[in-house]
Amino acid sequence: MGATKSFWNFLPFVLGGIPVTIEVTFLAMAVALPVAFLLALGRRSHLGVLRWPASFVVELFRGSSSLVQLFWAFYVLPFFGINMPALVAGVLVLGINEGSYFSEVVRAALEAVSPGQREASITLGFSPFYRFFRITLPQALPLMIPPFGNALVTMLKFTSLVSLVTIQDLSFRANLAATSLGESGPIYGVIIIVYFLLALLLSGGSKLLERLVHRWVGRDLKTDVGGKRSSVPQWALGGGL
Amino acid sequence: MPYTGEPNVHLLRPELGPVPARSLVSMRGISKSYGDRKILDSIDLDVASGEKVALIGASGSGKTTILRLAIGLVKPDEGTIFIDGDYLWHEQGPNGLRPAGERHARKVRRSLGIVFQHFNLFPHMTALQNVREPLMHTLGLAREESDARAIDLLNQVGLGEHLGKRPSQLSGGQQQRVAIARSLALRPKVMLFDEVTSALDPELVGEVLRIMRELAHATDMSMLIVTHEISFAADIADRVLMFDAGKVIEAGPPEQVLKNPEHMRTRQFLRAILER
């Protein structure tokens, strides 16, 4: 049948979007992580001049629709003279958006480190800088890994949005193929499975990372933020997309 | 010369002159409130070089706060603190004394060491690494030197066999001994002990007290010990201070305060605690 023949012809083209999707996922995550740390540290700062902007960014990006943010970067910024390639705009918006959500995870993890650690460090003469990198962060990092896995999968799903601003990822190509074919079921069915498999891959990778970090930092640390009433589920469940 | 424990009245205000050399820790007119609860009410305290002072009293009476003030973890609402020749929260400016911040406090703090009730060991490091950290970072010693000193300290507290163990692999008593070794690493002149046996199972208390007893007898460090272990205090303290509702209601040698207290509250407290 003509339709089936074309489906198999289109398939390589569609699947060629997988590297693009993965690339966008990792690039955006590479933006999201430093953003998350900066925002978290900013919000914990004693200096209002650091705290207010950080809170503002977090509330802004978490409070507005991610698609609107994407379109705003793509359609509106050029009017202000800011012209950037679609990929850059997409990666930045996704990165800052996800980074804003993840900054809450970072903050919760840093706060979960027992205050006695800070006191011991102060009384032993450690500088605040040293205290953060040698004492606080190694204890906070394992707490951030499971939510990081969630964030990675969320980011993967997020990237489908960039198909709407001309980036030729999996979703974009699927759309193109579907309109050309006139029959979209098989195409969308295939890529939904592809996304699922990618998500499983990323989840598995993050569990591996969890194990590695635990071994590096010491198996004995708490593996979740204080047991049942933890501050993390709220975020992990409410990320949307 | 026995120390009589009388407060030095010149020192109600820092502008009024230096503290006599015999006093390693000197607090004057210290008040501290949390919210509308006054924890400490205009306290004066002196610890001479080599002196062992025990602080006793009920929870919330202010004795733990005194330690945290001494090492600068909290700032007093009123009063001054003087450590081994320096004011903790003031420094000498061109026009006399002026308030100082964290950086100055960090320098002055070096003469003090503290052991916490809940150990506060670094869980992601071994016993050896815990003791080594201050040597390498704060004192800036090289790795070999730090290792050597750390091993020596851990041997002194009887944990030479447990260098590579993480805190979670050690008993409470062992963890507290590591904490003591860690605080000794900087060779402080004053050691503060904040109810260091209160969080331990009874059978582990003894090993920690033994170390403290050795420190008391073998070194000339001043020790400021907040404790509920009355017989221990009677044994090693030169002076005992009884805290109640933010004030020192009784002070003197252990024979006096612990065996023959004058104040009724002291008698009540001791009776309650010895009946445990």
Added chain:
Amino acid sequence: MSGFAWDWHFAWSIVPFLLTGAKLTIIATVLGSVIAFVLGMVWALIRMTQIRILAPIVGLFVEFIRGTPLLIQLYFLFYVLPTWGMSMPALTTGVIGLGLFYSAYAAEIYRAGIEELPVGQWEAALTMGLPLRRVWLGIVLPQAVRTVLPVLGNQVVAMFKETALLSTITVMELLAQAKNIGSIEFRYVEPLTLAGLFYLTISYVAARGLRRLETTHAVHG
């Protein structure tokens, strides 16, 4: 095109159109939430009572929905359902898509709420000789739901923001209206900014309200 100036007159003139879109946004959010909370409860109960055969299927289904993009799910429903004989207005499709997607999250939330219930509640209910259905309906679920109400509220806010995706399946909600105006007048700044502010204001106010709900709940236990 540099030296941009905000045109208040233009901005004011497009508000009615944007409001038309906003109406659909809100309708979609409300209907989608109802579907999500009801379906979510169904999934949660099936998984937790471990009904044979159904439970693992539902489990896989829920994981699948949570692990794939909402956008693709919407496309699938919009383009494929009609070929299976189910033709419906775009808004309906969108509402179903949103409801289905968020039902998967709601199921997780319910599960967490049920697991948080103190064991004593279960034991007390069973020793009172209540039938299992009564235990669930009368004791466990009401408490579990009350506990997770703020989290569910967050889901509503999240859904509200994601209604923007409905613009890709021809629903003329707020974002679609804004883009439409933008492409016709070739002025994107005002419509997109106004739309963005609408989402931002509503979700910010809602988030604050939820946070207050959360703390009063925590205080009263």
